[in-house]
Amino acid sequence: MDRSPLGAGRGDRRVLQRSGGCRVPGGGFLTCGLTAGPHGPSDRSRQPPHDQDTGLEPGAGPDPKHCEVTIDTSSRPALNDVVAERLVVIFVGINPGLQSAVRGHSFSTPGNRMWPALHSAGFTPRLFRPEQERDLLNLGLGITSLIRRPTPSAADLTHEEYVQGTQDFLRRMKSLRPTWLAFLGVTGYRAAFGDRHASTGMQPAKIDGANAWILPNPSGRNAHFPPAALAQEFTALRIAAGLPDRRRTRHSGVTPTDTGRS
Incomplete structure (x- = not known):
């Protein structure tokens, strides 16, 4: 995506x-x-x-x-979610980009900085490729989106799609029960939840028991956050979630001690 x-x-x-x-x-x-x-x-x-x-x-x-x-997204999503029950953090994009939908892997549009940001912030022990997205599950991490329809940009989405997509998203998250939901981009969060004053960082209200955090959009078009600044924002979330810096560990697996969950 x-x-x-x-x-x-x-x-x-x-x-x-x-x-x-x-x-x-x-x-x-x-x-x-x-x-x-x-x-x-x-x-x-x-x-x-x-x-x-x-x-x-x-x-x-x-x-x-x-x-x-x-x-065609009438029978199934253009991209499969990378999710499981009780993950520590699920990263939530707005919707899949066309090239990611074609390739069949999240954040595979050239220039997208999601995978470098995850590694620079210590979420992953090495720089993952988009086709390695399911390896995130072993780290207590996941990926989903608010809206399933792929578009050239999020600007092509309608208000109705945000309403329907958010309802569907909330149903999915209720059954998965993640500890944290990390939204990729303040614009998408504002449109989905009607909070015009939301900003990056931890949000005051939980979503079905999950802590909510807004990260900058990792798109290469987001000139407000160069790579170093983007990594700092992602690092702040990792620390708040209680996850170790995996660049300093010798294994890529996740344990109950790592996540704080039994």
């Missing part, structure tokens, strides 16, 4: 190029070939320089950055 914060039942389509195609992990269809520009279509179909940049199997198709992406 880029989990930017449900429009379950609505597919999202962004047209950049046409012709040719392949199935993608997010449950959609990716097509490429002609690019619509300001003066009409032009032929720009080409293979990307490195297959690993596409998030697809080698030779499976063109770069999704230059393709039409149609993702």
